[in-house]
Amino acid sequence: MRFVKRPKKTATVMAAFIAAAAAVYALWLLFVGQQVITVIEGSTVGEIGYSPNPSAVFPFTGALFLLVGLWRQQQVLSWVGFLILAAFSALFVFGIGGFFVFPSIAILAMLLISKFAKNQ
């Protein structure tokens, strides 16, 4: 199969897709926001809305670094981007960092494959 024959390139492309998706979602969180439930004192009914989260600038920056690093084949930049994304996921794990935990793990796997795998 072509994927198996060219694991390095395939991993790089997949990492780029995941990073792009993370960047788009970070932009969504930055400008539209995460879903919130607001309750007025004395009321038992909550109102669902969205609240922009300025902290989403960190995963956006990380994902951007990743994309640029992968595009220009600058591994250091890619790894810096990954570290920003991973650190954000870990620190903000109870909040919006939770959205980036699985993308971070997937990107780590792809970066490792692209670094150590050999094309057949």
Added chain:
Amino acid sequence: MLRRRKRIVIVTFAIVLATLSLSATFTSENGAEIINSDALSIGDVAVSGEFTEDGQCIFEDITVKTDAIGDGNTKWFSLGLDDNCRLIVDAKWVGDLENGPAEIVNPLLELSKNETDVIEESAWAEGHQGTRFSVFLQSCKTSYQFVYMYGYGGQGDKLTKKWGTLTFCYTGSTATISSQSGSCQGSSIMWWTWVVDGCLTTNVVPGPASVVSRSGRGNYHCSPVAQAPCNGSDPNGYYHNLRDTEYGYASGASTCSYGWEGSIVLGVGRQILQGCN
């Protein structure tokens, strides 16, 4: 002797209203005459007084009432004294004192250092040939604070939120709540949710009193309690509450306090959004 036209500005505040009335006392004699400021237009005679033998213009106690406008604004009502011992409505406006007509506002500002001052009878009388009255000025103030519980991401990682606001009016001797409210907020993230279990007003001291206050509390937890990351506390679920209290003082000062109980992720912070000073 009345030689000059004199003005009295009676300030009323929106929210206190229907029940709270402000008064301008000229000479205190028989019962109070009630003036409904909302029913009068500029140029209307609000009340007529009587001349004494020595030429002074005497009024019975006067009470001015107005309807609440409900948004924390100040409603102003100005009465001018004419040469026939009548109080004529010469201005009405909503907003700050400075928004009023300059010919009415400027003399008042010269007499009072700020809006909370009571213009003393003697101070007014000194420059106005012995006509006796006092003007009571009130103002309103809003205090608004935001309390939140945050995670390991620090102050930018707000997980549960609580707001509380208090608007009160003060005269220098008493304060009265004109409006108060509070709200709570949780959020949904992936498969877990910061749930608002309850959002309550726990205490209100409406006044009139030397100190008024309101308190609120929000109860929260992380759900599902047995799954990560909600199972990181002991017992599971990060059950906690956030509390806020806002105080208003007769002097116009205000303070705000906050607190929390239960299991939190890392810390609780607070932002002053308005007032609280």
